[in-house]
Amino acid sequence: MDLKLDHxxxxxxxxxxxxxxxxxxxxxxxxxxxxxxxxxxxxxLVVNMEKVEFLDSTGLGVxxxxxxxxxAHDGTLDLVCTQERILxxxxxxxxxxxxxxxxxxxxxxxxxxxK
Amino acid sequence: xxxxTLTISALPAHVRTARLMAATVxxxxxxxxxxxxxxxxxxxxxCSRAVAAHKLHCPTQPILLQLxxxxxxxxxxxxxxxxxxxxRVNGSAAQRFEVVVSDRAPAKDTEExxxxxxxxxxxLDGDDTPPGGISGFSPGLGLAVITGLADEVKIDPxxxxxxxxxxxxxxxxxxxxxxxx
Numbered sequence: 249m250d251l252k253l254d255h256x257x258x259x260x261x262x263x264x265x266x267x268x269x270x271x272x273x274x275x276x277x278x279x280x281x282x283x284x285x286x287x288x289x290x291x292x293l294v295v296n297m298e299k300v301e302f303l304d305s306t307g308l309g310v311x312x313x314x315x316x317x318x319x320a321h322d323g324t325l326d327l328v329c330t331q332e333r334i335l336x337x338x339x340x341x342x343x344x345x346x347x348x349x350x351x352x353x354x355x356x357x358x359x360x361x362x363k
Numbered sequence: 364x365x366x367x368t369l370t371i372s373a374l375p376a377h378v379r380t381a382r383l384m385a386a387t388v389x390x391x392x393x394x395x396x397x398x399x400x401x402x403x404x405x406x407x408x409x410c411s412r413a414v415a416a417h418k419l420h421c422p423t424q425p426i427l428l429q430l431x432x433x434x435x436x437x438x439x440x441x442x443x444x445x446x447x448x449x450x451r452v453n454g455s456a457a458q459r460f461e462v463v464v465s466d467r468a469p470a471k472d473t474e475e476x477x478x479x480x481x482x483x484x485x486x487l488d489g490d491d492t493p494p495g496g497i498s499g500f501s502p503g504l505g506l507a508v509i510t511g512l513a514d515e516v517k518i519d520p521x522x523x524x525x526x527x528x529x530x531x532x533x534x535x536x537x538x539x540x541x542x543x544x
Binding site (some may be wrong): 273306309333340341 | 404
């Protein structure tokens, strides 16, 4: 399964829907999308990873890169993920402390609004 | 002792092929289902690292992947009981599933040596990517993931290239498990 990317706007948040495998081959496409969204003024991003089947360190690097970019504009990048196999890689790299990881898009939006 | 060898060109697209093959062979070897994901990810990381190193130093050279299923080792000297299962036979791990990824990029120039600066050099993004390097790839993080996933890891860097050996125990049911009968 290749990588499929989609995005839509919900209020002041841009939701990025990722489906398939994020690896050394496909991650540059996600990176381009995140950069493009930030360049167009979207500084609050939620990446929905519920349909991600595989994530490696390259994918993590791209997500951290996205986080750095939105933070430069006082923005946020939150993740939606409930899959244990994907959460595990965030855990072993210590990145659960870096990202807000939520169980639904609505939860991600609500928690940020509550801050 | 069955070995499957795969040679891939140093291209990111082939890393997936290596992952899929490693997962398939591991499953066939009888690795526990829970460890298949770990193997898939660790092999992907090792191959990504090798592809990135080759891209910088020797893009036309292939990368070698060996998948070694230690379960079939029926040689007389490998008749081991559970306690001595870790015995090494002919330099390979008996009763283990071993993956060896060998690249030909000189190790001294690669970035792994800078392992100390964990978070600084870790996330290459945009301008940080070396010329000819792979966007977003960060060798330090890849190795961190491998270390976190593989049961045993050995990394041998040399002028001729780096050899990453990873292994996992084959799912021999513990003798004490009442359900094993």
